[in-house]
Amino acid sequence: MNSKSKHRSYSIKIPALPEVLNPLTTLINGGLKSTYSWLEIIGKQLAATMEQIVMDDSDLVTLEQVQAAHSYLRTQRDMVRTPTLMHVQSLFDEHLPRSDSGEGIDLYMKMENMQTTGSFKIRGVLNQMRHIQKKHGDDAKLVTMSAGNYGKAFAHCVGKRPVKSVCYMPVTAPQNRVTTIEGMGVEVRQVKTAELQPSVDRLVAEEGYVYCHSFDDINLIAGHGSSALELLEDVPSPDVVLVCCGGGGLVSGVAATLSLSGLRNCRVYAVEPEGAPSMKESFKTRQPAKLSSVSTVATGLAPPYAGTLTYxxxxxxxxxxxxxxxxxxxxxxxxxYNRGIRAEPSGCAAMAALVSGKVPDVAGNKVVVYVTGGNVSCLDMKKFVGEDDI
Known part of the structure; x- marks a missing residue:
């Protein structure tokens, strides 16, 4: 079976017959307005299905690529197998959603804030660098752009190389992250968010640098997918998985890996800040969206655009x-924090979706929350939590 048919078999969602007939029942019971809502939902489902039928899926990650990345990463001392906290709903019971009958959820947490460099990023970067080294050799000058966590993982991997590496960062990036990346041996250049990509492009065109994309890269996505293979070892049949989304590299790898592993009924949700909704806008327009500006406390989830591959x-x-x-x-x-878990704002978005009641139909289900980063200074934590609580 070729890659294309494998991807199609797991992703097309055609409304079941009862869903199609439901507008007739609704028309009788609820009137035209609610019937229109049902027809609108079905129309969107059919539109999405037709779009998948005509979309080229040849550049989607394969399970074999994820498995190869996973095998490689398991040999690397810079990557650890992060723990999955299991059945921990009682720790957060007062904050978690329940059904009208009082039924709760079975909560699991994938602790990527405990990964090397403090976030999941090292998974993708190690796999990405392996392929860049094969293609461009050891002497290639490297450039990237990052709000912090990718930049930190990038610097961890390349900062000691004798060849110069550059990381462009937005002026909104926390200063402690700028200092950290510079201290690891990578030159940091700060520019406005809208100037990040043009600045990288100029360095590539004029000085021959190799661009290491911080999210829109197939080898990065495959590396991030390794976390989902770990998750399946701990939770073989999750019902709902919530993943923080900035550029979308992690949620792309996780969602693809779970689907291609045969979990047809597992729902994976990407969670974005309201002030940086690039993937949400992409879903609305059905193409990768660019944002004119972003504004959020979760600076690691605020790229100026959605990637072509990640979308x-x-x-x-x-x-x-x-x-x-x-x-x-x-x-x-x-x-x-009150349960002893140190997480940065960008690492908390998935948990925020759950405790704010924004995830549909979770009662009675196994729900996995990704905690994706813990790179937050004591000074910032004081500001976020309150000095009296530190």
């Missing part, structure tokens, strides 16, 4: 994109 993966494998406010993100941060 395509999310379109194929992600159930939907959920937006959370900065207030909801910081509330989730405090909830985690």
């Amino acid at each position: 395509k993966h999310c379109h194929w494998f992600v159930e939907d994109v959920i937006l959370v406010s900065d207030e909801e993100i910081l509330n989730a941060l405090r909830i985690l």
Whole structure:
């Protein structure tokens, strides 16, 4: 079976016959307005299905690529197998959603904040660098752009090389992250968010640098997918998986890996900040979206655009994109902190979606929350949590 047919077999969603007939029942019971809503939902499902039929899926990650990345990463001392906290709903019971009958959820947490360099990023970067080295050799000058966590993982991998490497960062990036990356041996250049990509492109064109994309890269996506293979060892049949989404590299890898592993009924949601909804806008327009500006406390989830590859993966494998406010993100941060879990705002978005009640139909289900990063300074934590609580 070729890659294309494998991807199609797991992603097309055609409304079942009862769903198609339901508008007739609704018309009788609820009137034209509610019937129109049902027809609109079915229309969107059919439109998405038709789009998948004509979309080229040849550049989607394969399970074999994820498995190869996983095998490689297991040999690397810079990558650890992060723990999955299991059946921990009682730790957060007062904050978790319940059904009208009082039924709760079975909660699992994938702790990528405990990964080397403090976030999941090292998974993708190690696999990405392996392929770049094969293609360009050891002497290639490397450039990337990052709000912090990718840049930190990038610097961890390349900062000691004798060849110069550059990381462009937005002026909104936390200063402690700038200092950290510079201290690891990579030159940092800060520019406005809208100037990140043009600055990288100029360096590639004029000085021969090799661009290491911080999210829109197939080898990066495959590396991130390794976390889902670990998750399946701990939770073989999750029902709902919530993943923080910035550029979308992690959720692309996780969602694709779960789907291609045969979990047809598992719903994976990407969670973005309201102030940086690039993937949500992409879902609306059915093409990768660019944002004129971003504003969120979760600076690691605020790229100026959605990637072409990551949008395509999310379109194929992600159930939907959920937006959370900065207030909801910081509330989730405090909830985690009060249970001894150190997470940065960008790492809390998935938890924020759950505790704010924005994830549909979770009662009675196995729900996995990805905590994706813990790179937050004590000074910032004081500001987020409150000095009296530190």
